[in-house]
Amino acid sequence: MTALLRPRDGDALRAEIRWVARRADVPVVFGGAVDEDTLLLTEFVGTVTTGLRGLSVLRTSGLGGQAMQHRRPASVADYRCASTITHDYDAAVSGEGLRSVIAVPVVVADRPRAVLYAASRGASPLGDRTAEVVVAAGRRLAHEIAVRDEVDRRVRLLELAAPTTSTAPAVTEELREIHAELRALSGGAGDAGLRDRLAGVCARLTGVLTGEPAGAVPQLSRRELDVLAQIALGCTNQEAALRLSLGAETVKSYLRQAMSKLDARTRHEAVALARRHGLLP
Structure with missing residues (x-):
């Protein structure tokens, strides 16, 4: 990278x-x-x-x-x-x-x-x-x-992560966790340039793990993707709310909107579809 x-x-x-x-x-x-x-x-x-x-x-x-x-x-x-x-x-x-x-x-x-x-x-x-x-x-x-x-520390972790055949699954999961934490960190960044940088790092990481987006890609908002990134790690709505400094009801609302745009019936299907479309790593 x-x-x-x-x-x-x-x-x-x-x-x-x-x-x-x-x-x-x-x-x-x-x-x-x-x-x-x-x-x-x-x-x-x-x-x-x-x-x-x-x-x-x-x-x-x-x-x-x-x-x-x-x-x-x-x-x-x-x-x-x-x-x-x-x-x-x-x-x-x-x-x-x-x-x-x-x-x-x-x-x-x-x-x-x-x-x-x-x-x-x-x-x-x-x-x-x-x-x-x-x-x-x-x-x-x-x-x-x-x-x-913290962003610099996590970017360095990304750059040091060189997956091998035996370690690829574990590294992929670690990169997904880093992706979710980077998205959570962006909510506390008061500098617009830093928020753009975080978005660029997340996009790069997603591209590395998923390749090119497949087909027509649903347009999810930044916050909808933030919520899905936490759900992808197995977080409950309450846990996602704490990590993103949002209310639990707000998280539920973003999750519903994301599921609707992805035409998903469950939260887990929404995560799978987002990954298929190259929206999440």
Whole structure:
């Protein structure tokens, strides 16, 4: 298989920074991704100088370093006079005129992956509302990165799975489980590009296991296929609902619609027909 490139996490980071700028009453929002123990500032809204652009923040230095080190938000009411942080980056911060600053780490699997900042230039400290918005953005970004990590992990499993004659049935069943979980993961993906990528991976996987679609193919919706993928694993309606974050009645409705489009009398026949048409692996 040819690996699909992971969407750049910087795109998701940029989206959250812009969201904070729209939702919070704060003049400056910025941030960057963490690589090993170093944060690189790359995304900005409201800055008037280039002093912060491309700045590398070490895990042991400054407000961002404190947020990374302790894996929790850190803030100062007046950056220049703060005694709780190192002042390695005073020139860049003072050049931008920033005073009240909050730094929120984006933590995935107990590891900082990015840091979001909000800052003001006035004497008044940032309010609780601003802090709540930045923290919410950090949580959303952490969820998005976690989903992308899981997708990458499962794609690697797909690429490593090289069926042999003796292992083909077991590998096929494992690939079907991966297909169903990828479809379930797509429901929690907030990024449209990532959802498209998931759909592409699922389509590739289905093609590998079923070949070309047979005859006229019924047009099932994304959610109808999501439900059938779970049913194919032997899930009950309730189990499928939990895995897809849907209501049990909603799952039943999607299943009925899929059965009707496939002209199937039972759920198991619906799965068999979907596979025959190349809609499921």
